[in-house]
Amino acid sequence: MPLLYKGTCIDHCPDKYEENNLIPNQCVLVGLICPEGFHVDSIGDGCIPNEFECKVGYMINSKNTACIPVPGTPIPFPFLFSGLLMVVVVVDSHMKEKQTKVATCLIFLFGSMELLEYVLIAVFANYLEQYLVMLLAIIATVMLILSNVVFGYLYKKFTINDKAYKEWIRINPKTRVIIPFLIFVLNFKFVRFVFSGFFGMDNCAAPFKEPKKNIHRNLKLVTYFKYIFVYIPIFIADILVLMEIEWGH
Numbered sequence: 001m002p003l004l005y006k007g008t009c010i011d012h013c014p015d016k017y018e019e020n021n022l023i024p025n026q027c028v029l030v031g032l033i034c035p036e037g038f039h040v041d042s043i044g045d046g047c048i049p050n051e052f053e054c055k056v057g058y059m060i061n062s063k064n065t066a067c068i069p070v071p072g073t074p075i076p077f078p079f080l081f082s083g084l085l086m087v088v089v090v091v092d093s094h095m096k097e098k099q100t101k102v103a104t105c106l107i108f109l110f111g112s113m114e115l116l117e118y119v120l121i122a123v124f125a126n127y128l129e130q131y132l133v134m135l136l137a138i139i140a141t142v143m144l145i146l147s148n149v150v151f152g153y154l155y156k157k158f159t160i161n162d163k164a165y166k167e168w169i170r171i172n173p174k175t176r177v178i179i180p181f182l183i184f185v186l187n188f189k190f191v192r193f194v195f196s197g198f199f200g201m202d203n204c205a206a207p208f209k210e211p212k213k214n215i216h217r218n219l220k221l222v223t224y225f226k227y228i229f230v231y232i233p234i235f236i237a238d239i240l241v242l243m244e245i246e247w248g249h
Contacts, residue, residue, distance in 0.1 A: 003027050006043050017044065061129060068128050079113055086110065090198075097200035104196045111189035115144055121237060130244060136237035143229040144187070147222050151188035152180060154218040159191070162214040164207040172203045188222055191215070 002009040005027040013027035020028045027044050034040055034047035041048050054060060054067035061068045086109040094100040122137035169176050182190035194206035208215055
């Protein structure tokens with residue numbers, strides 16, 4: 001009769017394992033005897049309880065090895081509602097001020113939530129024992145932070161020294177501090193704020209003497225880096241979440 005060993009059917013048990021003569025007939029560690037209320041795990045080298053008592057808000061995982069949060073967490077919905085609100089605000093800006101660049105505004109506004117989203121994916125994946133998802137989310141988070149640092153350096157070296165932009169910053173001094181802070185801490189996409197035309201504000205209409213050299217080229221370079229090293233890992237993580245995790249987590 002075939003024997004079950006670590007999820008695979010084999011003809012005989014390997015060294016240090018023996019048949020347990022139960023159904024299903026499984027290879028277990030020699031001398032392993034589970035006390036009352038416990039049974040041999042699927043690997044055959046330990047015992048797990050027949051029943052788990054999880055605290056309120058938690059349930060046993062599919063492997064019967066630990067308690068995990070029950071479905072129903074509302075985490076995604078604040079992001080969805082925030083995104084919808086941002087769309088409404090940008091549309092309102094465009095209706096009032098036609099120079100509003102809708103796509104540019106949405107990019108930097110959505111980007112404000114990006115880092116927090118990746119961190120939450122990693123944290124919840126750890127709780128749910130989805131360690132590959134957690135690893136991918138951590139990679140995406142680290143690469144996003146690296147993207148912010150790299151663009152922040154390029155902004156300090158090139159953008160802020162553009163003659164027209166430098167004069168504009170002198171007239172809008174708050175921009176000198178706030179924009180680099182948002183670039184480094186949240187998302188490099190915040191640089192788009194200064195040329196977004198958002199509600200026709202003066203600090204959203206920055207001029208550039210050499211825009212291609214001092215802003216757009218560097219922005220494209222870091223964005224392409226992000227496409228590869230941030231979005232690919234996080235898209236794979238999202239696919240795994242849809243495949244492996246019950247809706248509501």
